[in-house]
Amino acid sequence: MKEMIQLQIDRGEMLPLMEEFYTIQGEGYHKGTAAYFIRIGGCDVGCHWCDVKESWNANLHPPTETVNIVENAKKYSDTIVVTGGEPLMWDMTVLTERLKDKGLQVHIETSGAYKFTGTWDWVCLSPKKTKLPTEEAYEKADELKMIIYNKDDFRFAEEQAAKVNKDCILYLQPEWSKRDKVVPEIVDYVMANPKWKVSLQTHKYLNIP
Ligand SMILES: C[S@@+](CC[C@H](N)C(=O)[O-])C[C@H]1O[C@@H](n2cnc3c(N)ncnc32)[C@H](O)[C@@H]1O
Ligand SMILES: Nc1nc2[nH]cc(C(=O)O)c2c(=O)[nH]1
Ligand code: SF4
Ligand SMILES: [Mg+2]
Numbered sequence: 001m002k003e004m005i006q007l008q009i010d011r012g013e014m015l016p017l018m019e020e021f022y023t024i025q026g027e028g029y030h031k032g033t034a035a036y037f038i039r040i041g042g043c044d045v046g047c048h049w050c051d052v053k054e055s056w057n058a059n060l061h062p063p064t065e066t067v068n069i070v071e072n073a074k075k076y077s078d079t080i081v082v083t084g085g086e087p088l089m090w091d092m093t094v095l096t097e098r099l100k101d102k103g104l105q106v107h108i109e110t111s112g113a114y115k116f117t118g119t120w121d122w123v124c125l126s127p128k129k130t131k132l133p134t135e136e137a138y139e140k141a142d143e144l145k146m147i148i149y150n151k152d153d154f155r156f157a158e159e160q161a162a163k164v165n166k167d168c169i170l171y172l173q174p175e176w177s178k179r180d181k182v183v184p185e186i187v188d189y190v191m192a193n194p195k196w197k198v199s200l201q202t203h204k205y206l207n208i209p
Pocket of ligand 1 (some may be wrong): 043049050051052083084085086087109110111112125126145147173174175176177201
């Protein structure tokens with residue numbers, strides 16, 4: 001039985017599902033847009049400021065049939081955001097094919113640190129120093145969303161911006177717990193370096209998921 005489930009997970013027919021919710025995309029280019037979020041469990045990238053540490057241990061999240069995830073998601077929205085955890089730890093091919101078959105717009109939030117799978121209408125790449133993105137992630141990124149926790153993160157942001165494709169939109173987003181300190185620094189930085197835009201976690205200001 002365990003082997004059967006593992007086989008289905010390996011094929012992307014099942015995924016460890018942490019939670020699903022209909023909300024407003026709070027961050028980046030699509031902020032303000034209603035979207036259904038599918039949060040897949042499992043991540044070992046280890047960001048110390050991660051705002052969903054409960055997602056990290058995949059074993060805590062029940063293996064769920066992708067067919068059922070899709071049948072449910074399509075009832076809520078035309079726009080689906082797949083996030084985590086780190087969704088690219090799993091094979092996203094089957095999930096995204098099935099969502100596309102229903103005519104849905106399919107977005108991903110990823111660190112890009114794992115093999116790039118799936119067919120996406122929008123790729124938000126948020127690189128982390130602890131586990132850098134793959135070459136393919138830099139090529140596929142529609143937006144680069146760099147989290148600013150300290151001064152060195154501006155240097156890291158520039159280093160990552162040099163690696164993405166030329167059409168990629170560049171965002172600096174304050175780390176939530178440090179927002180009072182880093183927001184003024186981000187504002188000054190964006191005015192001095194206008195290839196960057198500011199991204200805020202607007203859902204946290206709106207008190208929505
Ligand atoms: C929770 S992560 C899940 C997807 C993927 N693991 C990733 O990091 O891109 C979703 C987004 O939230 C950002 N994020 C996580 N914790 C944050 C925090 N404390 N402050 C600001 N952004 C945060 C991540 O950088 C990422 O862009
Ligand atoms: N409203 C809302 N927008 C988001 N954008 C990215 C999120 C994420 O955790 O991936 C997120 C989230 O958790 N909630
Ligand atoms: S990669 Fe994403 S989910 Fe994983 S620890 Fe970092 S912010 Fe959290
Ligand atoms: Mg979030």
